[in-house]
Amino acid sequence: MSPSPDVLCRELQATVGPTHVLVDPDMRAGYETDWTGRFHGASRLVVRPGTTHEVAAVVRICAAHNAAIVTQGGNTGLVGGGVPRNHEVIVSTARLTRCDAVDTAASQVTVGSGVTLAAARNHARAVALDLAIDFASRDSATIGGAVATNAGGSRVIRFGTMRAQVAGIEAVLANGEIIGSLSGLPKETIGLHLPSLLCGSEGTLAIITAVRLKLVPWYRHTATALVGLPSLAAALDLLPALRRELAQLDSIELLMPSAMSLVCEHLQRTCPIPVDAGAYLLIECAGNSDQHDELMRVLALHAPTNATAVATDETARGRLLELRDNVTTAINHRGVPLKLDVALPLGVLSQTTADIEALINRLAPKSTLINFGHLAEGNLHLNTLNAGSADATITDQVLQMVIARGGAISAEHGIGIAKTHWLVAQRGAAEVDALRSLKASLDPHKMLNPGVLLPEA
Ligand SMILES: Cc1cc2nc3c(=O)[nH]c(=O)nc-3n(C[C@H](O)[C@H](O)[C@H](O)COP(=O)(O)OP(=O)(O)OC[C@H]3O[C@@H](n4cnc5c(N)ncnc54)[C@H](O)[C@@H]3O)c2cc1C
Structure with missing residues (x-):
């Protein structure tokens, strides 16, 4: 028979301190609805461990009380995986904010899974390095959440998704064991690669507590161009030349006209380029020397249009980038x-x-x-x-x-x-069965994020 919630609560309070166990509905509310407002559910309580060992203890206590867990980072996820569905315990990573000294020789850093993308980026920039991943929710989204969702964003064309940025990982399994390595050795062939297994696992296999991140150079010269093209097909036609001729190509973001007009209305601005384009591209090149001339040369050659705005200084670039960064918010306002x-x-x-x-x-x-x-x-x-x-x-x-x-x-x-309903159609029954077997071996009692990622058999 399950003990009453009060016992669970008291044991968690004794482990992480009473102020880090939230039972009051008002205190829990922000954790129980997702960023879009589409997904919500009541939790049993919210617990905020401050160290990896506290996470392990929390998991063991929850396991002993048969209380399922939903792990939550910045709660900016857009598919409902980080909010409760059935009175689970929410384990928030908000206090897992260690930021170790950057290893500049290896170009790596170890951070807690609750560190936001913006904080990790600023930490790296203090020693002239940078985070390869960037997207609009950077001030709230966490490193742990980005690994758990294998997040992408604007710089994937150059550096790959979050999966490619992880040199090591530390995590707590459903039985409370701490696993992983944060040594960050670039060459290590000693069996299955745990970071790869946990990237995209959406909190269903383990709670990620710390990540060893690969860093990239912080390029001081970035040129940003907004280009209007007649159609999406024309934008795609431009892609081979951009890839081939721009050695420092950093991102190519797409806004269809519906997104451009909505975000301009939301920001109360007019579109910086005077056309009714069929597709808009925000193209960035970043390097150690001025990128303006090279970007303009390639655009003049392959997209000879008056509908181009280019910026190289921070303020003017910021004015262009806010068009992309605010689309999701503008939509939610509607x-x-x-x-x-x-x-x-x-x-x-x-x-x-x-x-x-x-x-x-x-x-x-x-x-x-x-x-x-x-x-x-x-x-x-x-x-x-x-x-x-x-x-x-x-x-x-x-x-x-x-x-x-x-x-x-x-x-x-x-x-x-x-x-979840479409996973079998996408990956095939045999593959989904293999994923289920993996889940069952690591989390036999369905403690971690039940209902997320894998459809019920
Ligand atoms: C304005 C806006 C713009 C966005 N733009 C992009 C974009 O360009 N590219 C992109 O990829 N995403 C984007 N997102 C989605 C979102 O920000 C990312 O998915 C982000 O990685 C989620 O991080 P989080 O810390 O908020 O995770 P949460 O929302 O808290 O959780 C997301 C999932 O990860 C799991 N999880 C979280 N932390 C851990 C952990 N430590 N261990 C195990 N599991 C964990 C949760 O259980 C859940 O299943 C955007 C979201 C918003 C609101």
Whole structure:
């Protein structure tokens, strides 16, 4: 028989201190609803351990009381994986904020999983290094959350996703054992690579407590161009030249007209380039010398259009980048969107985007679709507002179309609870069974994030 919640609470209080166990509904509320407002549920309590050993003790206490856990970092995830569903205990990583001295020879640093992307970046920049991952929720999203979701963002074209930034990991298993290594050896062939296993595991296999991060140079010269192109197809036509000729290419962000007009309205600005383009690209080059001339040369050659704004100083670049950074917030100001984050092979991206637009228009004629994404990875963020009762049908038909055309139902946000239903269609029954076996061996009592990522058998 399970002991009463009070016993669990008292044991947790004795482990982490009474102020770090939140039972009051008002105190818990911020942890129980996701960033979009779409996913929410009541928790049993919130516990905020301050060290890896406290995390291990918390997990052991929860296991002894048969209390399932939802791990939460910055709560900026967009697929509902970090909020409770069934009175779980929320383990918040907010106090796991160690920031070790940067190892400049190895170009690595060890940080706690609760450190935000912005804090890790600032820490690295203090010694002229940088974090390779960047996206708009950087002030709240944590390193642990970014690893758990294998986050992407704007610089994937140059440095890869979060998976590529992890040189070592420390984590607590469902039985309370601490595993992993933070030595960060670049060459280490001694069996399965634990960081790879935990990247994208969305809190279902272990609680990540610290990460050894690879760092990259902090480039002091960045040029940012906003380019308007007639269509998404024209933007894709530009891609080979950008990749081939811009050695310091750092990012290519895509805003479709719906996203550009919404964000301009939200920021009360006019679009910096005077056209009604069919697609907008924010292109960045970053290096150790001035990037302006090279970027302009390539654009003049391959995208000879008046619809270009280029900035190199921080203020002017910031004015261009805020257009991309504020799209998600602008959408949320309009209402709770249906969010789909998909990736498609570049060869079918333009046609599939048109087909998805037509599909959503047919299924929910009164809805508004706002598209943006990361062009080089074929990553589209499809946000539908006012879809009404068509939400489920839109999700199903769009994801089936994406799978049929060789795409991915999640490019960077993860599966969470939003997309478990389509995992078998995407990965096949045999592969999902293998993932279930892995989960069962590491977490036989379904303690960690039950219901997330893997569909019920
Ligand atoms: C404005 C905005 C812009 C965004 N832009 C991008 C983008 O460009 N690219 C992108 O990839 N994402 C983007 N996101 C999504 C989100 O920020 C990322 O998924 C981020 O990595 C989540 O980090 P978090 O700390 O907030 O995690 P949470 O939301 O707290 O959790 C996300 C998942 O990770 C698990 N988790 C969290 N911490 C741990 C841990 N220590 N150990 C084990 N599991 C853990 C949770 O259980 C949950 O399943 C954006 C979100 C917003 C709100």
